[in-house]
Amino acid sequence: MSIGSAVTKRLVSEIMGNQTKKTRTTIPAPMAAKALFFSDRTCCVCRVKGKSVQVHHIDDDPANNRIENFAVLCLECHTETQVSGGFRRKLDADQVILYRNDWLAIVARERASSPMRLPESSPEHDAVEIELATSIAEIYRDREEYELLASHYIQLGNDELRDKYVELAIEQGVDDSTLIFFRSVQGKAELIPQSVIERRKKTLEGRKDFFSLGRLYREIGEFRLAVEATCKGAQAAIRNGNIFSAAFHLKEMVEAESLEELFVLALDEAEREGDLWWQYRCLQELGWESEADDFLMRHRKEIEQTGEPQFLEVLTIALGDTEEYLALRKEEARSLSAKPEPGENIGK
């Protein structure tokens, strides 16, 4: 950071600090708490997790304390709503509302589909979870909240009710990100209109929201692009000091088995190139042991012909040929040593 921008940042934070004090006294605490809860304590514009945030009045009127007038923003994004000029593009109230509504929908969906929160070690775990699942479903059903019901049944792993409420929610009308999410969970990504995918991609690219873009690509089964986007987001997050955000999204990416999907892609590529060794290594990394053994058996002749010690070694293990395995390992030890065989006469 240049000295100039450090000074600007401090000035802005001083001005903002004063404003914040004023704002804090004007927003009743329970309302601020509600706004923070609905936003998952995360700025609705940059959505960087782990960053300090405050509740702001969208219309800049500190007396307008209706919940629709609240947006949870971080300091930097709030500055974007106040400052314009230079290269800055001022974020106007309408844009903030768009960001806010999109984000609140995502948070609500994630909460409804997040795993049970009571530790499994708790003695009442099962009884409490059953009661909760039933009453939550009732609350949503009474209110015809089909989108939340669909997410609820996704979390419970009830595919039949999930599908029922996904269809009802889509009939009710859902936004692009919700439609993509539902169809992907159903394993029916092919039902997402291409125009919806393109529109969502464009929105996220415009916002440089690489983490959401990574998720989108995962949802539509584009794993190469998914990993690329998520890593790009993580790189930027680390550079900006947003470590929690980087860690969170990388973890999510790994848990979504994106790396397995990459190995599958690498396997396809090695197969196209007829490269036996790297096909075998992909199967190994994927943990597909019986497939890996089958592969070795099927290609036994070719592997023996290559005479590659590494390859021969795994083959002898798969064949259960302990004697040959021992011989290969001894040969390997000899070849790793740069020294001549004892008694061998070299040089002349």
Ligand SMILES: [Zn+2]
């Ligand atoms: Zn922000």
